Amino acid sequence: MTDEPMDPRQRRTRARLHEVILELAASTPLDSITVADIARAADVKRDTVYRHAGSAVALLAQALEAEIEDLVEYTSQLPAMSETGESVFAVPERAMFEHVAKHADIYRNALASEVSGPIRDLLIRSSARALTAHLERHPEIAPLVGGRPATEAERRMFVAFAASGTFGAVQAWLAEGDLSDLDAAAAATLAAAPEWWLGRR
Template structure:
């Protein structure tokens, strides 16, 4: 990966902070590029050198906030069940911490870049887990390879989890994030954390 120029990194950080502050106060659909650029103290031209839309900046900013939880899942070196429990609790705690931002990103579902970021990050973490633990996943009869099964399982797990997040947000993200995490784990296939 090519290192980002320090000025570019500063501009990206300022944009991300500006979008998080703005979308916490108002719906994403109401935030214009011009208003966000003004709030970040940059020109529209500079904005478009860093992003194609306000939603893309928001997805990047939320992804940066989510990275610690994802990193903990990928590097956890304990009991598999605990790995999934901790990750699920961290994920829903992240959404709860940024509740207003996620709620303001709904219309009625999450804005596509935000939805895609969540699905992509979770799917990638699950796929990596299956690469490290290839024997935990059942292989159904048929002609799919183990890799194809793993890709399907990771996609299904990620999309289901983000579906729960969207449902929770449609209800105003009321209730305890830990309760939502426990319920999500309860409907997850237990083979994920088998030996």
């Protein structure tokens, strides 16, 4: 996530706006939240909200991405192979489900709304960024395609397939899963992943 440098006052304002949009989105359909609602709850002017995000959905995506960013960075630094017999993705996968469970009402409200695109795209994009970095660090893990090394375009397809599948797993889990069992959610998602991604000895 890239942002213009902010002074301490701007950072405090953004943190407050993130707090407010997370509170509102947990109890209100995302397409019903207005910039005026956010400004009123944060005790700022609407222009202040617009300086940080162009809409409620953009502000929510920004707030959620701020929480996910450390997880993306962690995942992008993983080794190719685990030393424990678990997948190298076991810890970050569980952490991702922990993030979603923490904000389950927000994600349910957002993904059920008519303006769900940016939230869906956030989850897919964050996963894709981490997986792309992992594959760039460890190109030797990629499978052959028709007996030859994968092209760059095919590597992007690998990443897109995995990132979109993870998003689908999150959606299914929110709809039907036991949100208290993070280990089972992570294990189920990893069980569906191709073995070459997983880095298990």
